[in-house]
Amino acid sequence: MDTKQILSGFSVFLLTAPAVWAGFSQQLTSIEAASAIELNQVSPSGISASGSAIAASQSQIIAQQGQVKQGEVYKLMNGGATRTRQSSTVRANTNPRTDLIPRDILTTDTTAKAEILFKQQDTIVRLGESTSFVFPEGLREYQLNNGTIVSMIRPGKGGGTVKTPQASVIARGTGMYIQQCSDRKVALFAILTNNNAEVEPTRVVNGRGDRVSLRAGQLVRVVDGTIQSVQTFNLRSFYQNNPMGAGLGPNQENVVNESPTDVQPVFREVRQETIAAVNGQSENGFDFPNGIPDVCGNGQTKPVRGLW
Incomplete structure (x- = not known):
């Protein structure tokens, strides 16, 4: 050259x-x-x-x-639920399972409970009575318009965000209990596990960007957009008294064993985290010794009843 x-x-x-x-x-x-x-x-x-x-x-x-693409209603109890997709409304079924896609809304009846499995995200969401739940298109980001949910994310599969009209909870952990009152003025966020809490604790963030970090056995209320002081609750009492935690507490393995086979792996691994949190919690000085309080009252969100 x-x-x-x-x-x-x-x-x-x-x-x-x-x-x-x-x-x-x-x-x-x-x-x-x-x-x-x-x-x-x-x-x-x-x-x-x-x-x-x-x-x-x-x-x-x-x-x-972690994009949420599809969920399935695999369990209904004490009534039913309604799926709304654009302008179409149908009653949910478990055999065959009613599917959920982004922007669908699932609403439980006044006495009913439901469970949703998001297979691709290894996530279970349990809905209490009179609950309206939706997941927008995109990342693992769910929306609770009204009612009560327990969110269970399989350990090691990344975190998730749950938005309510009052605030959002951003978690790397695996278990959360969230209640949003129907008047849209009060919400409660309670944490059930300590997965990765030392690295990146669960955070509750309001619309102004104020935030607070929570560990297992801690809860916070958000009233009219203002985050209240962090309080403690008895995890063991919660599992004993509140059906929303069924299967996650000590001596409740039967709930897991009776679940569908494709649900059990997520349930079992989250349960390991919840049991570890119970065993690691001190038995002294709880703000709420009987478990998580019902912050709504006045009939706005009825307390959950009966066995799961």
Whole structure:
């Protein structure tokens, strides 16, 4: 190769190198952005648009890391539930299982309870009476409009966010109890497990960005958008007295064994976390020695009744 060819090739390299480096840098940026979203460090809307390549790559990564695509109603008790999809409403069934897709709303009857399995996310959501529950399209981010839920996420499968009209709870842990009053002015967030609590504790965040961290056996109420002081409750008493915790407390293995086979793996691993939290809790000085209180009262959200 003569000198002219070498110089020509080097010139081409100098002209194309910036574009090559820009593409490589852009790819790294998209990965970093997706990671930040997955770790709840920033919302997708908080990342400025820097090209379609970033958005496309970000979407692909998020889709693989925890996008909620489908759920199934696998259990109903003491009544039924209604699924609303756009303008269509149907009664939920368990055989065959009624499916749920993003933007569907599942509403339980005034005496009923229901359980949903999100297979791809290894997540179980238990709904209490008069509860309205929806999951938006996108990441593992659920919405409780009214009522009571227990959320169970299989350990090691990442966290989740539950939004209510009052505040949101962001958790890397596996078990949460959440109640939202029908007047939309009061919500309660109670934590059942300590999974990864030392690394990244569960956080309750209100609309102003105020936040508080919680561990297993702690709860907080949010009233008119203001986060109240952190209080403690007796985990053991909660499992003994409240059917919403059925199967997660000591000597309740039968509830797990009687569950469908595709539900049991999630249930068993979450149960290990809840039992560890019970055994690790001191038996002194509870604000609520009988378990989690019903913060709504006045008939707005009836207390759960009967065995699960």
